[in-house]
Amino acid sequence: MVESxxxxxxxxxxxxxxxxxxxxxxxQFTGSTYEVGNDLATFPDFPAEIRAPxxxxxxxxxxxxxxxxxxxxxAGDDCDVLVALNAAALKINLKSLKPGGILIVDxxxxxxxxxxxxxYGTENPLDSIDRANYQFYGIAISDQTKxxxxxxxxDPKEKDRCKNMxxxxxxxxxxxxxxxxxxxxxxAKFGKQAGILEANVLAxxxxxxxxxxxxxxxxxxxVKEAHLAKGDYRNITGNQAISxxxxxxxxxxxxxxxxxxxxxxxxxxxxxxxAKYKEIGVETVQAEDEIAAATMAIGAVFGGNLGVxxxxxxxxxxxxxxxxxAVSMEIPLVVIDVQRAGPSxxxxxxxxxxxxxxxxxxxxxxxxxxIIAAKSPSNCFEATLKACEIAFNFNTPVILLSDGYIANGSxxxxxxxxxxxxxxxxESKRANLKTFERDENMxxxxxxxxxxxxxxxxxxxxxxxxxxxxxxxxxxxxxxILTREAKVNAVANFxxxxxxxxxSENDEIAVIGWGSTYGSIRAAVKKLREEGHSVxxxxxxxxxPFPANTEKILKSFKKIIVPEMNRGQLVKLIREQFLIDAISxxxxxxxxxxxxxx
Amino acid sequence: xxAKDFVSDQEIRWCPGCGDFAVLKQVQNVLAKLNIPKHQYAxxxxxxxxxxxxxxxxxxxxxxIHGRATSLATGLKLSNPxxxxxxxxxxxxxxxxxxxxxxxxxxRNVDLKVLLFNNQVYGLxxxxxxxxxxxxxxxxxSPLGSIDNPMNPLLVALxxxxxxxxxxxxxxxxxxQQMLLDVADHKGTALLEIYQNCHIFNDGAFDLYTDKQTKQxxxxxxxxxKPMIFGLNKGIDIDNQVVRIIDIEKEGADKCLIHDxxxxxxxxxxxxxxxxxxxxxxxxxxxxxAEKREVYSFPEKTNITxxxxxxxxxxx
Numbered sequence: 001m002v003e004s005x006x007x008x009x010x011x012x013x014x015x016x017x018x019x020x021x022x023x024x025x026x027x028q029f030t031g032s033t034y035e036v037g038n039d040l041a042t043f044p045d046f047p048a049e050i051r052a053p054x055x056x057x058x059x060x061x062x063x064x065x066x067x068x069x070x071x072x073x074x075a076g077d078d079c080d081v082l083v084a085l086n087a088a089a090l091k092i093n094l095k096s097l098k099p100g101g102i103l104i105v106d107x108x109x110x111x112x113x114x115x116x117x118x119x120y121g122t123e124n125p126l127d128s129i130d131r132a133n134y135q136f137y138g139i140a141i142s143d144q145t146k147x148x149x150x151x152x153x154x155d156p157k158e159k160d161r162c163k164n165m166x167x168x169x170x171x172x173x174x175x176x177x178x179x180x181x182x183x184x185x186x187x188a189k190f191g192k193q194a195g196i197l198e199a200n201v202l203a204x205x206x207x208x209x210x211x212x213x214x215x216x217x218x219x220x221x222x223v224k225e226a227h228l229a230k231g232d233y234r235n236i237t238g239n240q241a242i243s244x245x246x247x248x249x250x251x252x253x254x255x256x257x258x259x260x261x262x263x264x265x266x267x268x269x270x271x272x273x274x275a276k277y278k279e280i281g282v283e284t285v286q287a288e289d290e291i292a293a294a295t296m297a298i299g300a301v302f303g304g305n306l307g308v309x310x311x312x313x314x315x316x317x318x319x320x321x322x323x324x325x326a327v328s329m330e331i332p333l334v335v336i337d338v339q340r341a342g343p344s345x346x347x348x349x350x351x352x353x354x355x356x357x358x359x360x361x362x363x364x365x366x367x368x369x370x371i372i373a374a375k376s377p378s379n380c381f382e383a384t385l386k387a388c389e390i391a392f393n394f395n396t397p398v399i400l401l402s403d404g405y406i407a408n409g410s411x412x413x414x415x416x417x418x419x420x421x422x423x424x425x426x427e428s429k430r431a432n433l434k435t436f437e438r439d440e441n442m443x444x445x446x447x448x449x450x451x452x453x454x455x456x457x458x459x460x461x462x463x464x465x466x467x468x469x470x471x472x473x474x475x476x477x478x479x480x481i482l483t484r485e486a487k488v489n490a491v492a493n494f495x496x497x498x499x500x501x502x503x504s505e506n507d508e509i510a511v512i513g514w515g516s517t518y519g520s521i522r523a524a525v526k527k528l529r530e531e532g533h534s535v536x537x538x539x540x541x542x543x544x545p546f547p548a549n550t551e552k553i554l555k556s557f558k559k560i561i562v563p564e565m566n567r568g569q570l571v572k573l574i575r576e577q578f579l580i581d582a583i584s585x586x587x588x589x590x591x592x593x594x595x596x597x598x
Numbered sequence: 599x600x601a602k603d604f605v606s607d608q609e610i611r612w613c614p615g616c617g618d619f620a621v622l623k624q625v626q627n628v629l630a631k632l633n634i635p636k637h638q639y640a641x642x643x644x645x646x647x648x649x650x651x652x653x654x655x656x657x658x659x660x661x662x663i664h665g666r667a668t669s670l671a672t673g674l675k676l677s678n679p680x681x682x683x684x685x686x687x688x689x690x691x692x693x694x695x696x697x698x699x700x701x702x703x704x705x706r707n708v709d710l711k712v713l714l715f716n717n718q719v720y721g722l723x724x725x726x727x728x729x730x731x732x733x734x735x736x737x738x739x740s741p742l743g744s745i746d747n748p749m750n751p752l753l754v755a756l757x758x759x760x761x762x763x764x765x766x767x768x769x770x771x772x773x774x775q776q777m778l779l780d781v782a783d784h785k786g787t788a789l790l791e792i793y794q795n796c797h798i799f800n801d802g803a804f805d806l807y808t809d810k811q812t813k814q815x816x817x818x819x820x821x822x823x824k825p826m827i828f829g830l831n832k833g834i835d836i837d838n839q840v841v842r843i844i845d846i847e848k849e850g851a852d853k854c855l856i857h858d859x860x861x862x863x864x865x866x867x868x869x870x871x872x873x874x875x876x877x878x879x880x881x882x883x884x885x886x887x888a889e890k891r892e893v894y895s896f897p898e899k900t901n902i903t904x905x906x907x908x909x910x911x912x913x914x
Contacts, residue, residue, distance in 0.1 A: 232912065234912070244911055247902060247910055248907060250901070251901065251902040251903070251904065251906075254901045255901070256677070256899045257902075258676070260673060277910070280902055280906050281897075281902060283676060283677070283896045283899070285672075285676070287702075288698055288699060288702040291665075291666060291669070292666070295666040295670040296670065296672050297673060298662075298673060299642070299660075299669070299670040299671060299672060299675075299676075300676065302640070302658075303674045303676070303677025303678035304678055305677040307673065416911065418904055419904075449637075449681055450637055450640075450658070450681055451637060455656055456658065456659075457606065457608075457653050457655075457658070457661065458660060458661070459643075459653075459660060460663055469607075
């Protein structure tokens with residue numbers, strides 16, 4: 001009888017060739033983890049190439065999931081279980097397997113060709129695996145998959161492709177999961193292709209029963225339900241959460257959503273998600289380029305819509321002039337930047353948070369605008385609502401920053417009650433203002449085209465403060481610059497004050513972050529606090545302007561450390577705006593920050 | 599409404615004598631004639647002399663950024679289909695920096711009216727050659743003559759799938775007005791190329807087509823269903839890709855081709871007459887090609903309801 005061990009948290013990584021269907025089984029395992037009520041965080045890590053050279057290190061696709069009965073902050077650093085479907089996957093990932101960890105390999109992925117492609121030469125690394133240090137299970141997964149689907153009337157290639165289901169079956173057995181939801185998923189996916197459906201289900205079951213009957217595994221593991229706050233949850237990626245946030249904002253503002261974009265990794269999934277909702281009036285346009293997408297969204301703002309454009313770094317470069325037009329015309333435009341590793345094409349599928357300076361300063365002229373950053377996959381929903389709220393209350397373009405890690409990563413999301421979604425709309429207070437008049441926050445009214453008697457002209461030329469007509473007057477120009485700046489600065493008092501995530505103003509050190517490093521910093525600070533250190537965690541979601549109480553809070557700490565996945569961008573803003581001698585901790589490796597020293 | 603209702607309070611800053619004045623006047627005349635309330639007009643322009651146009655019309659207007667009037671107007675029209683949206687662009691704005699959007703607008707066939715002011719020169723940046731300047735044009739940026747082959751915007755538009763193309767000229771007020779009315783009538787993207795004289799940097803570029811001495815022989819004004827006649831008893835026949843000038847006295851008027859705005863193949867030749875391999879033929883003006891084609895638009899929208907939102911958020 002195999003014993004059952006209860007674990008508080010586990011990190012599993014599945015790695016193989018990018019054509020092996022790793023991301024698919026990652027998604028299935030995540031769904032099952034979510035079903036048993038664990039807290040979780042995932043990290044899909046794959047190459048930009050669709051089918052990178054098979055068997056090579058460049059072609060390795062990985063999926064990491066961290067789940068537990070305790071709070072899970074990140075997708076985890078080192079893993080407890082590593083599944084390697086070929087030699088290259090082992091070569092890349094073995095270093096991240098914890099001592100004593102479970103190593104499952106497909107021995108069929110270690111023939112001489114695979115060893116050579118992976119860069120092992122002629123020596124098979126499986127011969128020298130330290131079996132005292134790892135729980136090693138070498139299984140001929142490909143052979144066993146083929147045998148288990150022998151009876152199916154499909155071509156041999158299709159049979160080979162079922163090996164991902166076999167390994168998923170093994171993992172389901174190992175973590176005492178149930179196969180029903182994956183079988184339902186396969187039915188929906190392959191319902192019309194009976195042979196392929198049958199083979200996938202057979203392979204899944206074969207993997208599961210392999211664990212059960214062979215008893216080669218020493219133990220099965222159970223991770224109990226996490227005590228998440230009460231409510232209805234769903235598992236969500238950051239890109240999904242942004243999409244839902246836009247739909248919710250469209251409802252709250254009672255303005256149709258007009259979303260114009262150009263496909264770009266890692267932002268495209270937002271387009272894919274929103275395109276599903278055409279029937280309820282969501283308009284998505286796949287524009288001819290990034291500039292067209294931005295200007296179409298601007299046009300839609302004048303058409304009375306919630307105009308949104310979305311991209312990643314290279315697209316932000318191209319949209320800069322359009323955003324500057326929106327600043328000059330003072331219109332509510334939402335610009336989403338799902339950051340990736342740059343410069344230039346950089347590493348499209350790898351994450352980075354190096355566009356903050358561009359969001360702040362990346363336009364010609366004095367061109368300030370509010371900046372919001374999401375801190376986790378589920379927080380993307382709230383951050384999106386916030387960006388839309390600021391845009392329409394201040395009639396200004398807003399940049400929302402996300403990044404590749406939270407875009408594709410997922411976690412459980414407490415589904416909000418639609419009656420409790422809080423979004424202010426102060427536009428009615430400006431109803432009596434003339435087109436170029438301003439309220440006490442220096443905000444001009446938002447007047448979409450088509451209203452009788454309100455006809456006006458506007459553009460990118462400098463405008464007279466009073467009449468809105470073209471003006472080249474020197475004094476007026478400076479006044480307009482200061483006015484637009486004051487308007488954006490007024491956002492500081494509109495939004496929630498800065499709060500301390502962990503610890504208090506009485507702590508000595510503050511670790512300050514923004515964006516997707518939230519989980520990593522939280523985990524690290526928590527650990528340090530448990531060890532007795534006087535450390536607090538502060539995390540910015542509103543990056544420009546900073547919340548009104550920022551200086552007061554930051555100045556209460558003796559030391560401020562700012563970890564970022566860039567060369568120190570938030571730290572520059574803190575130093576510049578508050579004259580605080582903050583210390584930068586920089587890591588720019590295309591991977592989410594971890595708590596390992598590397 | 600009268601043309602005066604469309605005059606804005608802005609002082610017009612074009613050079614005195616500019617061809618743009620004539621277009622502005624005719625646009626004001628035409629807007630007054632159409633049965634559309636003033637607040638439902640929107641004029642969107644890019645950058646360039648002609649792009650100041652929206653400031654001078656008392657309608658809704660956007661003076662946007664270089665080359666992007668077409669894409670901005672696309673977003674405006676798609677999001678508010680009730681608006682009558684007009685794009686004001688030039689040869690630099692629409693064909694050079696905005697060339698990509700120009701092509702994609704034509705293929706999509708969004709319901710926009712596009713007025714392309716072609717003066718074959720960059721005016722606002724003070725006299726560089728443009729994508730429509732003839733080869734060997736001497737300009738500030740090509741003192742030894744340009745080596746860029748010019749592009750033919752109507753040919754590009756046709757190749758991109760345009761559903762309406764027409765050409766007119768600033769000095770023929772009546773024709774200009776008729777073309778604007780035809781543009782207003784069309785469902786889909788309507789492109790009107792307007793030859794427009796820049797008397798500061800490229801004066802006389804189109805004199806051949808307006809000068810009393812030369813215009814009869816160098817122009818042909820087309821009308822749907824009418825024979826292609828020009829000059830002194832001349833006509834045009836196009837048969838199997840071969841273009842021929844007909845001497846009506848000798849051959850009879852029935853030898854002239856009857857203009858059919860639905861004939862795309864003939865249109866492909868017509869837009870090229872008067873230049874390149876067809877430089878011995880007159881330049882074509884009028885409505886050259888028009889088809890009824892599906893318009894790029896979205897279904898009518900209603901706001902997202904609370905129950906729809908709830909369903910979407912809770913869908914697992």
